[in-house]
Amino acid sequence: MAKEMDWGSLGFEYTPAAYRFVATWRDGKWDEGQLTTDPTVHINECAGVLQYAQACFEGLKAYRTEDGRVVTFRPELNAERMIDSATRLEIPPVPKELFMKGLDELVKANLDMVPPYGSGATLYVRPYVFGSGEVIGVKPADEYTFRMICMPVGPYFKGGAKPVVVKISDFDRAAPKGTGGIKAALNYAMSLYAGTRAHEEGFAENIYLDPATRTKIEEAGGMNVVFITKDGTFVTPKSESILPSVTRRSLEVVAKDMLGMKVEHREVLLSEVPEFAECGLVGTAAVICPVGKINDHGKVIEFPTGMDEMGPGLQKLYDTLTGIQMGRIEGPEGWLHEI
Ligand code: COI
Numbered sequence: 446m447a448k449e450m451d452w453g454s455l456g457f458e459y460t461p462a463a464y465r466f467v468a469t470w471r472d473g474k475w476d477e478g479q480l481t482t483d484p485t486v487h488i489n490e491c492a493g494v495l496q497y498a499q500a501c502f503e504g505l506k507a508y509r510t511e512d513g514r515v516v517t518f519r520p521e522l523n524a525e526r527m528i529d530s531a532t533r534l535e536i537p538p539v540p541k542e543l544f545m546k547g548l549d550e551l552v553k554a555n556l557d558m559v560p561p562y563g564s565g566a567t568l569y570v571r572p573y574v575f576g577s578g579e580v581i582g583v584k585p586a587d588e589y590t591f592r593m594i595c596m597p598v599g600p601y602f603k604g605g606a607k608p609v610v611v612k613i614s615d616f617d618r619a620a621p622k623g624t625g626g627i628k629a630a631l632n633y634a635m636s637l638y639a640g641t642r643a644h645e646e647g648f649a650e651n652i653y654l655d656p657a658t659r660t661k662i663e664e665a666g667g668m669n670v671v672f673i674t675k676d677g678t679f680v681t682p683k684s685e686s687i688l689p690s691v692t693r694r695s696l697e698v699v700a701k702d703m704l705g706m707k708v709e710h711r712e713v714l715l716s717e718v719p720e721f722a723e724c725g726l727v728g729t730a731a732v733i734c735p736v737g738k739i740n741d742h743g744k745v746i747e748f749p750t751g752m753d754e755m756g757p758g759l760q761k762l763y764d765t766l767t768g769i770q771m772g773r774i775e776g777p778e779g780w781l782h783e784i
Pocket of ligand 1: 503504505633667668728729730731
């Protein structure tokens with residue numbers, strides 16, 4: 446049963462749940478991990494994460510379905526992506542089995558924090574792994590901590606699903622052969638300065654361009670960018686330095702296989718964006734947030750869908766995806782993992 450709580454007024458904020466799952470890598474192997482009630486991490490002052498930001502993370506959600514089950518959405522993709530992220534950061538990857546065991550134990554232990562069906566809130570699960578052993582020379586740590594925490598959350602952007610205004614950033618998010626395609630904590634630290642400047646100027650987010658030519662759409666500070674053309678094609682930017690969003694990849698399947706839309710995953714030029722009918726920011730945290738306007742150095746691209754509501758193409762995708770996640774619509778086999 447969900448706790449008595451004002452679920453509808455939650456934002457995207459940290460609220461400690463009673464339990465978290467913790468595992469340690471030491472002497473060449475991961476232990477089996479366990480639940481703990483201690484929200485404080487105790488690490489050495491020279492830990493790899495503190496000195497050289499050796500850390501990566503994931504984000505997924507647990508939902509209460511219409512028929513009362515508690516499910517997570519495609520968690521294997523998060524486990525796999527965290528293996529890719531860890532490998533690129535010289536962190537011993539957390540085995541998929543340990544990730545899934547931690548997830549099951551964590552959500553079961555905090556069932557009262559899974560918001561009720563229809564409340565508009567969900568349980569956000571944040572797995573992360575970091576160098577907890579000491580280093581001072583630039584090298585991988587010799588001990589790592591995997592931690593999985595969870596918290597009930599509401600909409601990522603304050604206005605809920607209201608269209609936002611974003612800007613094309615002057616900063617770069619990732620280098621062509623850098624770490625843009627993995628969920629390194631550092632990628633998000635790097636976005637903070639540009640993000641804060643954008644907020645000060647009244648924008649909800651930055652859209653970054655490819656650093657090599659500054660002509661192609663990459664992604665936003667914390668989510669992928671997607672478009673719908675005037676003839677209803679779902680277009681998603683392709684680049685090795687874009688994080689492979691679980692939401693974006695799922696929407697491509699929903700669009701093609703369930704809604705019969707044409708899907709193009711390809712390089713997207715900034716110069717073609719004014720031709721598109723709809724734009725959205727997509728990710729686990731944001732789900733789909735419509736973009737009303739993009740400010741490109743004072744030149745404003747206004748989407749015909751306006752500033753009041755999500756356009757019809759994204760709305761169909763949103764309804765289908767969230768319908769699958771909440772168990773109202775049958776999705777592709779294996780997409781829901783029951784807790
Ligand atoms: C997510 O969508 O889960 C993310 O990780 C984005 C963000 C809050 C950094």
